[in-house]
Amino acid sequence: MRSLEEAFKNLGRLKKDVSLKEFTTFRIGGKAKYFFLPFSEDCLKIALKILRKQVINYYILGGGSNLLVSSEAIEGVVIKLDFKEILPLGNNLFYLGAGVSARSILNFSLANNLGGLEFLALLPASLGGLIVNNASFKDNSIFDRLKRVKVLQPQTQKIFFIDRENIHCTYRSSSLKTEGLIVLGAEIEFYPSSLREIKEKIKEVIAYRKRNQEVGRFSAGCIFKNPSPQILAGKLIEELNLKGLRKGEAFVSLRHANFIINEGGAGSEDVVFLIEYIKEKVYNRWGIVLEEEIERWQC
């Protein structure tokens, strides 16, 4: 069997022992045995075929803003999609690559007077991650503006479009995720707006996030899903007086109890300890099983 270095030589950039710390907003993560940036969609197809044949695990990495990655070495291949094209399709419709960041989407909106995605302000995510996780904020969801999503089916290596109507969305997830599809890009419909209006909306979102969430600190956003629209995970944690609960350099945020903050030196085991502790306390008090919103990689 050919080594991965040899097999991937013309398919993209393959690096060894890459620390994932820099690629997650939690700033937690050990070294990935392999880190791969495919040159193109076709290169990704071939790479996946090789990985399947050699029975090697892979992970798709977006902005790393919803992940808790083990501080130990990560077996397998971490694949980062660098597809960052933005192509006009007419009538305020654009094709955006999965690797386009939320920040770039907003810069694009501002430069072209196109509204609709202002709620993405301060989200350190990429388009692919936003779509599979059905990212939302208040009444806005990424799916409100989607027309079609371009995906790659890893088992068959087929690339095709799925209409928005044929994607099932659930709380912070989608059928794209449950079916293990890889998002390559999507058609997004903006609407004409003005620079002033877009700026105003972005300002409101930023002000809300600064008031209610942890901005500019190492976190992965909300740790737990809300058990229901009426029962907020953060409120349960707050009622148990667990704000400030600490393990090593990880602690439960004082501002928003559903956030765990890494002061810089926390390991995945510290965060896992806090998560399990919170789950147990919530279950013992109310019989509620908190479900995690973040995704764990090997921890």
Ligand SMILES: Cc1cc2nc3c(=O)[nH]c(=O)nc-3n(C[C@H](O)[C@H](O)[C@H](O)COP(=O)(O)OP(=O)(O)OC[C@H]3O[C@@H](n4cnc5c(N)ncnc54)[C@H](O)[C@@H]3O)c2cc1C
């Ligand atoms: C400060 C902060 C605030 C946040 N606020 C919100 C909020 O208001 N609303 C909200 O919904 N979320 C919020 N989040 C969570 C997070 O930003 C979202 O879940 C986002 O959708 C994750 O996107 P990502 O690109 O960072 O994905 P990653 O964290 O890199 O990956 C998450 C999952 O998506 C998969 N994935 C990534 N890209 C692809 C792709 N191209 N194809 C297939 N699978 C892919 C990964 O394999 C993984 O399973 C917040 C996070 C932070 C840190």
